[in-house]
Amino acid sequence: MATNKGDINDGGAESFLTLGPDNSVTVRYHPDFGPHSDLILLEVPDDSVLNDLLRGRVTIRGQFDEDAVLCTPSSTYAMKFVGTSNSVFLIPPGNPNLSDPQPNPLVSVLKLAPGNVELVLTAPRLDKLRFLLMQRLYKIDEEDEEDCSSEGLYTWHDLICSIQASDEELREGLKFLSAVEINGFWRIVHPKSVNMILTMVLTNSVLHDWSLDALVEEEVLSVLESDGFNTTIVKHCLETFGTKNENDNSKLWGLDKKRIAVHFAKQVLGSNGGKMRLEIFIEKWMRNVQKGTPFDLNMLEGEVLYETIGAETWIKAFSVADLPLTPDARFSVLFKERAKWAWKDLEPYVRDLRVPGISSEGLLIKYTRRVQPNADAEPIFSAR
Amino acid sequence: MEIKVKCNCGVENCSEWAILELQGVVESQPSIANQIQGLEIGRLCCSSSSSQVNYTFTVGYHELSGTKVSLKKPLLVLKKNKQEEGSVSNNEVDLEVIGIIRHKILFKNRPKAIISRPQVKDKKASD
Secondary structure: OOOOHHHOOEOOHHHHHOOOOOOEEEEEEOOOOOOOOOEEEEEOOOHHHHHHHHOOOEEEEOOOOOOOEEEOOOOEEEEEEEEEEEEEEEEOOEOHHHHOOOOOOEEEEOEEEEEEEEEEEEOOEOHHHHHHHOOOOEOOOHHHOOOOOOOOOEOHHHHHHHOEOOHHHHHHHHHHOOEEEEOOEEEEEOHHHHHHHHHHHHHHHHHOOOOOOOEEHHHHHHHHHHOOOOHHHHHHHHHHHEEEEEOOOOEEEEEOHHHHHHHHHHHHHOOOOOEEEHHHHHHHHHHHOOOOOOOOHHHHOOOEEEEEEOOEEEEEEOOHHHOOOOHHHHHHHHHHHOOEEEHHHHHHHOOOOOEOOEOHHHHHHHHEEEEOOOOOOOOEEEEO | OEEEEEEOOOOOOOOEEEEEEEOOEEEEOOOOOOOOOOOEEEEEEEEEEOOEEEEEEEEOOEEEEEEEEEEEEEEEEEEEEEOOOOOOOOOOEEEEEEEEEEEEEEEOOOOEEOOOOOOOOEEEEOO
16 A cells, blocks of 8 residues: 655554563564665764754755765765665554554564665865866956856855855855955955055055054045945955954954065965075065064965075975865875975974864874984975 | 755654664565565564563564664664756755664574474575
């Protein structure tokens, strides 16, 4: 007798589970017994995920050529089907005797489960995010240009459907890339445009005698807007280079000297791979950075590498933010850049790596070979 | 693509399903072929001795003994639904939580052969 599968309520799970001593029950194949391949068993690793699942806060994300991942609001899990050689008989809830009255109590098995899906906590797959958002960098005069298509532009919803990460991890990924939402699309601002706006803010600060520790948001936005700059982008610049203090009525921003110093260092050196003699770099850097702004080379940790060529020291742009996020790809790029790394040079380029279930030492053991000639010498890392 | 995992039962009202698990395979007489719907598999009995509650499952002329086990990690029963024609989302399927399994009765000991009571309908294939 066919039943609406949405309400299978005649399996007898309760009488099965509450069967007491000196009682017995007949177990039979359900009248609808069959493969029921639309029924899947999902193993839930902990109460937090269980709660999210029962409250409908879980989604499955991925493209057809990717392995699907399960996302709670804050975490990402790989889905792995694990088979079993045992016979696992699935018993639905409800009372079989109602629909099929029998003298004796009855339990009906609906399906033989071939196994279940396991969830494995995994790092969000965010390398694709940078790739997508780099397709069309936002330039300041963009609106004036002919091309008004939305090709290569991604809304939040587009990103959710393409990126295998939870909402929270996706937001963090966007923040890490300094992305900003403009007209509903998430964009990375072109470095030249970023530089133009930051320079305008700094120049105006001198002109209007603004304090860089306490920029008044309204004032900055209105002055730059009258110069033709989109307020969303100017605000994003404040967010990228500063921190907000909510103080009485006006919103105040304090610019971070280190972030500004790093920005101008990158301007001087050019993008990854750009290099020059250290003395020349320092001279140019000092010229760019605001007077009175303290700076030192330690601020550039994780942004530059030093090479000795002959008797000279050269400095080269190499930013950790531009490197892949997955450990195998990251170490591959690092060892392509340099075959051997001293720990103090390597550390800024690996400290952000996060893989659930593996510690940073574990990552080093897995992906590098470590050589330490004696206890006093510094350890040297090379590719496995 | 994003597939939402729906749950209409909520935290409190999730229907409890159950599992009977044994090692090996249950087979029917060849004459039955695939017409096993409604067919009896066996009889499940419960008994208790000093500390434990034991279960005995008799299938054909085999007797299995087992215990009830609480799952350290519960299982959820999910149902894949094909989207109806003309639905809003452009996915072809959605998923719904329709039940939870927290306990199973597991038979993992070697079956004992009962010689005196051969059943006609079913036989159990031993591992």
